[in-house]
Amino acid sequence: MKAGRYAALLAAALVPLAAFAQEGAIPEPKPLVARYRAEDGRLTIGGGPEAEQVAGAAAGKLTARISGPDGAVPLLTQGTVMLAILPRTLTAMESAVVRRFSGGVPFTLPLMQGLYAHLRRDAAGTVDARALPIAASLLAPGGQTALTRSLPAYKPLSPEKLDEALQALSALPGATYAEAGSGYRAKDGTLAIVGSDTLTELLPDILQAYARRAPDVRFTTDLRGSSTAMPALSAGTSLIAPMGREAWQNDIDAFRQVKGYAPTRIRIAYASHGPRPDGKTPPAIYVNASNPVSGLTMEQVRRIFAAGADGGDIADWGQLQGAPHSDRSAPIHVYGARDDGGFGTAMRLSKLDGLPFSARYRSMASGKAILAAVAADPLAIGYATWMDAGDAPAGVRVLPLSKRQGSPYVLPAADGHRGEWPISYFFNVYVDARPEPGSGSRTAPEAKALLRFLLSDQGQSIIARHSREENGYLPLDSANLAEERAKVEAL
Known part of the structure; x- marks a missing residue:
């Protein structure tokens, strides 16, 4: 040949x-x-x-x-x-x-x-x-x-x-x-940050404000996608790994093989909000537009999408209040992403308690394919990743969810309930926090200082100013903010 x-x-x-x-x-x-x-x-x-x-x-x-x-x-x-x-x-x-x-x-x-x-x-x-x-x-x-x-x-x-x-x-x-040198610090002292392309407008604004507080610290950014962030953190070529999603299992496994321990995740903001005509809708559960079901609890979500959840599997629409058909045997057709180490696997591990997908789960190649299937099938329900404005067909709607029975159903909208959306994804920053003897860890002081600023009132206000962008992030609510500030102080 x-x-x-x-x-x-x-x-x-x-x-x-x-x-x-x-x-x-x-x-x-x-x-x-x-x-x-x-x-x-x-x-x-x-x-x-x-x-x-x-x-x-x-x-x-x-x-x-x-x-x-x-x-x-x-x-x-x-x-x-x-x-x-x-x-x-x-x-x-x-x-x-x-x-x-x-x-x-x-x-x-x-x-x-x-x-x-x-x-x-x-x-x-x-x-x-x-x-x-x-x-x-x-x-x-x-x-x-x-x-x-x-x-x-x-x-x-x-x-x-x-x-x-x-x-x-x-x-x-x-x-x-x-x-080039082997680490994240260049010869001139500049610190490299490699990460998500959803931060191309937000992160430079944050770093510019941070420079006024710490004028001796300078950064260079390489924002080509969340998938580039964890390899750079694993290789030691980025100070932090800013990502617009959770690290996937293959990201964590690779980091653990290199370092011998897992990366540490700090949540900075809520990732995206919607549905809205001018930006991305965050990961959500969709049903056919003709489906009258008013909402689901997370317990019901697990029982529909996973196998073996507490309470038993939910296989028919008649098992839910406000079912789309009077026939209690009308089956639920379940659609979602492939369990291939990417979004579908991360969703299963973090949102479905690590349970295997239901035997009725139909794997699709993309979010658009999932929503196309839901739009064409009155008995369908689908779990889809971020969707750009205009990509969701007219025949679907985002289903409101609640964290638990008795809690109100909410959508991932830009209002006071954003923190209540039970399948929230975040602007995450992963850091290399090497475990130390006892209960401590060792993190680069420059990383810890930057995390403090991101979670400060000033940092959160900058995030709020960028919320209307296509990838618009929203500042954390008071409860989540307190949790993440405590994590940073423990580093």
């Missing part, structure tokens, strides 16, 4: 995976930097224990950082390792995250049967030129012999697969990546 054709086929196979679970359009790419040169001049690769053997087979040119298969991906994303050595290909979610930050679909190179090296590519499809001769040496006879000897659990590539890998590698263009 011709090298160009093989590379094109490989890229084409990966693109649908990278398109999966994206947070909108890929942002404008920036030049990639390399943070993986060790003090002795060797280049750092990461992954599970196999990374040590791969480094050993590279004739002294590589050093290994054992970070686990999940933890290696955020390090690769941020350029803290040059190669991610994994005993598997990248998941769709991982490929999407790497691409969102680097601009290009990551390149996967088989080293042995079942063992792969993953490289970043920029928007032009280039990889770090220094990686090319090293990767080629691992596929050369001497490299394959060394890998086979040190990794007996893996079989060498067949001659055909080896030839295909070499051709694909030879077709890759190389570029010189500028080198």
